Amino acid sequence: MHTLARALLAEIEAFLAETGLTPTKFGLAAVNDGHLVANLRKGNSVTLKTADRVRAFIDEGERAQGASATGRARRTPAGPVHGPAGSLALRSAEDPSPANLPLPRIALIIGGGIAAYKCLELIRRLREHRVGVRAIMTKAAQAFITPLSVGALTGDRVFTELFDLNEEREIGHIRLAREADLIVVAPATADLIAKMAHGHADDLASCVLLATDKPILLAPAMNPRMWLNPATRRNVALLEADGVTLVGPAVGEMAEAGEAGPGRLSEVPDLLAAILGLLRVAATAAPSLPSPLGAPAGPLSGRHVIVTSGPTHEPIDPVRYIANRSSGKQGTAIAAEARLLGARVTLVSGPSQLPAPAGVELVRVETAREMLAAVRQALPADIGIFAAAVADWRVSEAFADKLKKGAGAGAPRLELVENPDILRTIAGAAPGVRPPLVIGFAAETTEVVEYAKNKRKAKGADWILANDVSPKTGIMGGDRNTVHLVTATEVESWPDLPKAEVARRLMLRATEWLAEHTALT
Numbered sequence: 447m448h449t450l451a452r453a454l455l456a457e458i459e460a461f462l463a464e465t466g467l468t469p470t471k472f473g474l475a476a477v478n479d480g481h482l483v484a485n486l487r488k489g490n491s492v493t494l495k496t497a498d499r500v501r502a503f504i505d506e507g508e509r510a511q512g513a514s515a516t517g518r519a520r521r522t523p524a525g526p527v528h529g530p531a532g533s534l535a536l537r538s539a540e541d542p543s544p545a546n547l548p549l550p551r552i553a554l555i556i557g558g559g560i561a562a563y564k565c566l567e568l569i570r571r572l573r574e575h576r577v578g579v580r581a582i583m584t585k586a587a588q589a590f591i592t593p594l595s596v597g598a599l600t601g602d603r604v605f606t607e608l609f610d611l612n613e614e615r616e617i618g619h620i621r622l623a624r625e626a627d628l629i630v631v632a633p634a635t636a637d638l639i640a641k642m643a644h645g646h647a648d649d650l651a652s653c654v655l656l657a658t659d660k661p662i663l664l665a666p667a668m669n670p671r672m673w674l675n676p677a678t679r680r681n682v683a684l685l686e687a688d689g690v691t692l693v694g695p696a697v698g699e700m701a702e703a704g705e706a707g708p709g710r711l712s713e714v715p716d717l718l719a720a721i722l723g724l725l726r727v728a729a730t731a732a733p734s735l736p737s738p739l740g741a742p743a744g745p746l747s748g749r750h751v752i753v754t755s756g757p758t759h760e761p762i763d764p765v766r767y768i769a770n771r772s773s774g775k776q777g778t779a780i781a782a783e784a785r786l787l788g789a790r791v792t793l794v795s796g797p798s799q800l801p802a803p804a805g806v807e808l809v810r811v812e813t814a815r816e817m818l819a820a821v822r823q824a825l826p827a828d829i830g831i832f833a834a835a836v837a838d839w840r841v842s843e844a845f846a847d848k849l850k851k852g853a854g855a856g857a858p859r860l861e862l863v864e865n866p867d868i869l870r871t872i873a874g875a876a877p878g879v880r881p882p883l884v885i886g887f888a889a890e891t892t893e894v895v896e897y898a899k900n901k902r903k904a905k906g907a908d909w910i911l912a913n914d915v916s917p918k919t920g921i922m923g924g925d926r927n928t929v930h931l932v933t934a935t936e937v938e939s940w941p942d943l944p945k946a947e948v949a950r951r952l953m954l955r956a957t958e959w960l961a962e963h964t965a966l967t
């Protein structure tokens with residue numbers, strides 16, 4: 447074993463003995479962000495330092511392997527070797543250990559849109575999933591974010607110029623186009639889409655797109671009028687006919703005040719899911735490219751997670767129903783995150799406009815009773831997360847025919863009865879049926895934490911994620927959330943975060959809990 451690795455392992459061993467942390471907890475801390483580490487040790491900086499050293503060690507190892515690959519043949523009998531300094535490991539014929547398998551690599555073309563900043567988070571998440579990223583930025587993209595930030599996150603140089611002698615000699619636009627397993631364009635501007643559709647090649651990004659023989663994924667982002675413009679519609683249709691894959695755009699508020707509609711860059715978890723999905727397909731199609739993504743792998747591999755999401759619709763008559771303003775965004779984000787961590791995921795969703803995240807099994811239902819039946823059907827599970835805003839009441843007997851406004855008959859009187867309580871039912875199920883970790887949501891408008899504490903006890907849930915859904919918060923239907931995680935022993939208040947980040951934090955906590963309290967069967 448490498449001496450440096452031996453020294454680091456000894457350090458970790460001593461650290462675990464000193465703190466009583468489990469290796470799983472430490473592993474999660476090492477590959478994730480500081481917040482998890484801080485939660486583990488209430489901010490103890492020793493953990494952070496050791497975790498940082500692990501990350502630095504991994505990066506160092508990759509750099510060393512990249513450097514030793516320079517000057518060698520680009521393919522060994524054991525598999526492909528990717529370019530020089532950078533993020534991909536070399537698989538040598540002598541050492542076929544999983545750690546030495548080549549990682550999949552994408553070329554990320556960043557276009558000049560306001561959403562370019564989201565690429566920084568995307569790169570970070572891709573690196574966490576051990577995907578190598580080589581970034582190419584258009585001139586316009588550099589007006590929004592700097593190559594310096596992008597390069598710091600990819601750990602590689604960033605390519606910006608077509609007519610740069612150094613860049614061309616070092617890698618060259620044809621190699622950039624061919625040495626990736628997938629080309630991703632995010633944000634894909636109206637301009638880049640138009641250039642691609644018509645085969646233009648007047649800068650590095652468009653040259654690479656024209657010269658590649660690899661699959662292409664576009665993540666469009668633009669003003670809704672640009673997206674709906676007939677010219678863009680024609681260009682997108684041409685590209686789809688050419689076999690280019692699109693993720694998004696999402697529908698919602700735009701950066702420009704007062705603008706809304708289709709055109710938002712998809713959220714990072716959705717971009718990540720689309721990229722990992724396509725890399726899996728590429729790995730299956732090219733067995734010479736052994737990929738850790740061949741099967742969903744992650745800390746939740748072999749686990750089953752059930753998530754409920756969205757509102758329920760309780761019929762009054764064939765055309766009218768009782769509902770609420772839930773969009774299903776938080777539950778869907780949680781399902782996407784659980785999938786990214788390697789779980790088999792069943793998403794039981796009430797009526798919502800949202801598509802299923804890649805790789806998630808979606809069961810669509812209308813009513814609370816259907817939702818409970820679908821959850822029961824999906825059991826057993828390791829984690830049950832009940833994020834749906836289930837209607838508490840339904841009309842005792844829905845009318846078979848549409849109610850009519852009769853002359854002088856007055857308004858109909860509706861008798862309401864209680865719906866089944868899905869969280870209480872599943873949390874109170876017999877051992878073996880009840881998921882080991884049951885998490886409920888509490889949507890409150892006053893005394894949020896107090897109600898959540900009571901709800902946790904009353905329903906028998908392990909954790910409650912409480913949020914304030916008063917209209918002023920914009921949480922219901924919005925893209926951000928401010929939650930309090932209520933457990934048997936503590937209340938943790940998280941800052942205002944995108945729903946995707948709430949999902950990420952929750953799933954990391956749940957993963958950690960599961961690793962500590964249960965064994966895989």
Ligand SMILES: Cc1cc2nc3c(=O)[nH]c(=O)nc-3n(C[C@H](O)[C@H](O)[C@H](O)COP(=O)(O)O)c2cc1C
Binds near residue numbers: 556558559634668
């Ligand atoms: C503030 C600002 C924001 C912009 N946002 C977008 C956008 O989100 N999507 C888009 O297609 N174009 C957007 N544009 C226009 C592009 O930057 C412009 O078409 C540019 O030529 C695109 O270059 P590229 O495709 O080479 O990156 C924006 C321009 C400005 C000034």
